[in-house]
Amino acid sequence: MIEAFGLTKVYGDKTAVNDLSFTVRSGMVTGFLGPNGAGKSTTMRMIVGLDRPTDGEVLVNGNRYVDQGAPLAEVGALLDAKASHPGRSAYSHLLALAASNGIGKARVSDVLDMVGLSDVAGRRTKGFSLGMSQRLGIAAALLGDPDVVLLDEPVNGLDPEGIHWIRGLLRSLAAAGRTVFVSSHLMSEMELTADRLLILGRGRLVADVSMAEMTAAATPVVRVRTPQADRLAQLLVVAGADVTAPEPGLLAVTGSSAADIGRMAAHQQLVLEELTPVHPSLEEAYLAMTHDHVEYAADSIGATTGRTAA
Amino acid sequence: MTTTQHTTRNQTPAPAASVSVATSRATANAGVTSRRVVRSEWIKFRSLRSTRYALAAVALAIIGLGVFMAIGEVVAEDVSRNGTVDALGGSLSGVGFAELLASALGVLLVTGEYSSGSIRLTFTAVPRRLTVLVAKAVVAALTVFTTAMVSTLLAFTVAQRLLARDDITLSWTAPGVPRALIGAALYLAVVSVMGVGFGWLLRSTAGALMALFAVFYLLPIIEILLPASTGDRIGPYLPSNAGSAVMRLAPGPLLEPWTGFAVFVGYALLMLAGAALVLRRRDA
Numbered sequence: 001m002i003e004a005f006g007l008t009k010v011y012g013d014k015t016a017v018n019d020l021s022f023t024v025r026s027g028m029v030t031g032f033l034g035p036n037g038a039g040k041s042t043t044m045r046m047i048v049g050l051d052r053p054t055d056g057e058v059l060v061n062g063n064r065y066v067d068q069g070a071p072l073a074e075v076g077a078l079l080d081a082k083a084s085h086p087g088r089s090a091y092s093h094l095l096a097l098a099a100s101n102g103i104g105k106a107r108v109s110d111v112l113d114m115v116g117l118s119d120v121a122g123r124r125t126k127g128f129s130l131g132m133s134q135r136l137g138i139a140a141a142l143l144g145d146p147d148v149v150l151l152d153e154p155v156n157g158l159d160p161e162g163i164h165w166i167r168g169l170l171r172s173l174a175a176a177g178r179t180v181f182v183s184s185h186l187m188s189e190m191e192l193t194a195d196r197l198l199i200l201g202r203g204r205l206v207a208d209v210s211m212a213e214m215t216a217a218a219t220p221v222v223r224v225r226t227p228q229a230d231r232l233a234q235l236l237v238v239a240g241a242d243v244t245a246p247e248p249g250l251l252a253v254t255g256s257s258a259a260d261i262g263r264m265a266a267h268q269q270l271v272l273e274e275l276t277p278v279h280p281s282l283e284e285a286y287l288a289m290t291h292d293h294v295e296y297a298a299d300s301i302g303a304t305t306g307r308t309a310a
Numbered sequence: 311m312t313t314t315q316h317t318t319r320n321q322t323p324a325p326a327a328s329v330s331v332a333t334s335r336a337t338a339n340a341g342v343t344s345r346r347v348v349r350s351e352w353i354k355f356r357s358l359r360s361t362r363y364a365l366a367a368v369a370l371a372i373i374g375l376g377v378f379m380a381i382g383e384v385v386a387e388d389v390s391r392n393g394t395v396d397a398l399g400g401s402l403s404g405v406g407f408a409e410l411l412a413s414a415l416g417v418l419l420v421t422g423e424y425s426s427g428s429i430r431l432t433f434t435a436v437p438r439r440l441t442v443l444v445a446k447a448v449v450a451a452l453t454v455f456t457t458a459m460v461s462t463l464l465a466f467t468v469a470q471r472l473l474a475r476d477d478i479t480l481s482w483t484a485p486g487v488p489r490a491l492i493g494a495a496l497y498l499a500v501v502s503v504m505g506v507g508f509g510w511l512l513r514s515t516a517g518a519l520m521a522l523f524a525v526f527y528l529l530p531i532i533e534i535l536l537p538a539s540t541g542d543r544i545g546p547y548l549p550s551n552a553g554s555a556v557m558r559l560a561p562g563p564l565l566e567p568w569t570g571f572a573v574f575v576g577y578a579l580l581m582l583a584g585a586a587l588v589l590r591r592r593d594a
Contacts, residue, residue: 049437050430051593066437070340077434085358085426092357093428100350100435101340140431144340 001026001179002047002148006056009042009203016042018203019056024181026147029174031194032183035290039203040183041079044152047181048077060148072101072144078137078151086126090117090136093125098143111139116165130157138166148179155189167193187286201290218285222258224251225274232270236261249273342436347445350435355419355449364415365453368408368498369461375404376465380472397484397559398491399469402462405494405557412458412498413522416450416505421515430594439589443510447503447582455499462491486559489567493556496571500553500578507581510589526550546570549577 002024009017017039024030034040045051047058049065057064060075068074084093094108112118115135120128125136134157141149151170155163170193174180184190190197190211197214199207209217226232229251233243241256253261258277265272355361379400423429436442466487470480481487504525508518529548533541545551546565555570564570 045430045593048434050433052591068437070342071437072435073340075434079430079434080427083427083431085354085422085428087359088354088357092353096350096353096357097431097435099353100347100432101342102346103340 001062002058002060002181003062004043004047004056004058007043007046007053007058008055009039009046009051010054016203017046017053020200020203020205021056022198022205022208024148024179024198025196026179027174027177028195029170029180029182029193031190031197032181032200033187033190033197033286034183034185034200034206036185038185038200038290040185040200041152042203043200044077044079044150044181044183047150048075048079050079070101070144072097072103072146074144074146075148075150076141076144076146077149078134078141078154080152081130081133081137081157083140084125084133084136087124089122089124090128090139091121093136094139094143097140101144103144107143107145111142114142115139131159131162134158135162138169146178149173149181151180151182153183153185155184187283191282199286199289206289214282214285218282219254220257221278222253222256222261223274223276223278224253224261224272225249226251226265226270226272228270231268232261232265235264235268239264342438342441344441344445347436347441348448351419351442351445351449355453358422360418360422361415364411364418365457367411368415368454369457371408371411372402372404372458372461372494373465373468375407376401376462377468377472379403380465380469397480397487398466399473399478399480401465401469401480402490402494402557404465405462405498405554408458408461408498409501409526412454412502413505413508413526414519415454416447416502416507417509417515417518417522418505419446419450420506420509421513421518424513425515433594439594440586443506443582443586443589447506450502450506451499454502455495458495458498459492462494466491486567490557490559493567493571497553497556497574500571500575503578504549504581507578507585510585511581547573549574552577 002022004020004022007017007020008015020039020043032040032043042051043058046053047060047065048071060068063074065071065075084090088096091108091112094111095105098104098108109118109121112121115138117132117135117139120132125133128136134154138151138154141151149170154166158166170180170182174195182190182193194211196210197207198205199209207214224232227249229245229249233245233251236243236251236253236256239256239260242254244252246252258275262272262275265275382400423432432442433439466480466482473480505518505522508521509515512518512521526549530550533545533548535541536544542563546555546563551564552570553574555564556567556574558564558567565573
């Protein structure tokens with residue numbers, strides 16, 4: 001379990017993390033979602049004591065990180081894939097880490113097997129691809145068989161097979177009762193793995209929701225194209241739906257299913273040229289949530305300039 | 311704490327997938343101790359070519375230059391006939407160059423971690439940073455001392471053999487000889503610790519090497535430029551002078567051998583203390 005209490009980090013005149021309080025529970029995968037620059041990595045660095053909070057504190061299993069007797073057995077962290085000396089072999093890199101925490105050689109070989117790097121264990125990491133470095137970083141995180149696993153953007157640079165593997169790994173860790181905390185800036189990545197989401201925007205907590213709540217929040221929309229748009233819109237509004245008209249002859253309807261709209265049109269003998277249920281996109285729901293919290297919004301998108309400036 | 315966790319962990323059903331499996335054997339005795347951190351730093355040391363080469367270069371400098379000087383004494387026969395060969399036969403001539411290499415070695419142990427980013431992983435594994443700071447200093451001091459000790463003994467032995475052909479006897483027991491030979495190795499060990507200290511303070515290889523250069527080569531020049539009265543008073547306390555007193559055979563303007571060395575060790579410890587202060591507060 002990870003508990004943050006009023007966690008704040010200020011660099012110079014920039015507040016990277018602002019009064020963040022949350023709990024990451026064991027036995028599930030918690031996604032840490034937010035645009036680039038939202039403060040995800042800073043928060044993760046504070047969890048493992050690399051950065052000192054300006055204010056507040058964060059506890060792992062009830063203790064400050066610096067007070068952990070066997071840090072690697074408590075927390076396994078992948079913060080930066082390229083965190084091994086390029087001149088050292090993958091095996092020696094892990095062996096040195098293991099030795100500091102009294103973890104045996106057998107475990108080093110085990111984790112190398114797990115991440116599929118056994119064949120290149122003796123090679124210097126200089127020649128490793130980003131994907132291989134990422135796997136090495138994950139091996140380091142698993143070294144102490146930790147209770148809490150922190151992974152910062154773990155799928156970066158992984159091939160599809162690697163991404164699939166990582167999802168399985170996260171699920172199985174959660175199933176084994178571990179605390180799994182994974183950051184990403186992509187909702188699509190979280191959709192398939194996370195049980196719960198912490199959404200961060202500009203250093204503040206924007207949402208702390210379960211995946212189910214997130215899905216529910218993403219309201220389905222039905223696109224209806226009809227030459228009698230005005231007539232149908234009136235009927236739908238009377239029936240209690242929300243209707244907008246993005247362009248003449250096109251309606252976007254929320255609060256009514258495609259089946260109901262079709263039935264209503266047939267009953268009133270209205271012509272339908274298109275009736276498309278637009279599946280709820282978590283990406284859109286997430287973007288809507290973080291919209292006002294994006295650090296570097298593209299000003300060229302005319303419609304958004306007004307809001308991001310606020 | 312640890313035991314309760316392992317109990318609960320063992321009660322949870324094993325995961326279906328083959329990926330992660332808790333082998334309680336692997337991490338049963340897990341925990342950070344100073345000894346383990348030193349071991350970890352030793353593994354890091356010996357698994358890098360750059361540090362191994364730097365250590366080999368220290369040995370090569372001491373033996374190579376030491377022997378070279380001894381050969382020089384043999385060749386310059388008039389010198390040897392006049393009996394001006396010192397009791398060491400010039401066998402410590404390489405120490406001045408080895409000092410550069412030993413300090414660079416100390417620097418690299420620290421700055422290599424900053425440039426590669428592995429320092430974050432190191433501090434994640436050992437959040438008590440002071441332990442890492444001390445462990446790196448210990449590994450630098452022990453490896454450099456051992457290498458330098460063997461090298462100075464070898465250089466002296468070779469010089470002894472070479473000069474013996476010219477009927478010049480270098481004695482192991484001549485006044486100051488054992489002290490100078492051991493002192494040279496100790497001096498180089500402390501120099502490498504200073505390298506470690508500058509590495510922590512400055513985090514960049516170039517910066518730390520510049521700082522060391524300033525301390526060992528620029529300070530003595532400044533001393534020369536000072537008015538004689540001031541220079542003479544400060545001179546013996548300069549790090550390089552204080553430290554090298556332990557290797558001198560003849561008493562000179564320097565501090566007493568072991569007094570000078572103690573002052574030198576004091577500088578190194580002060581630097582480590584400064585580094586420790588900075589390290590505690592700094593974000594990694």
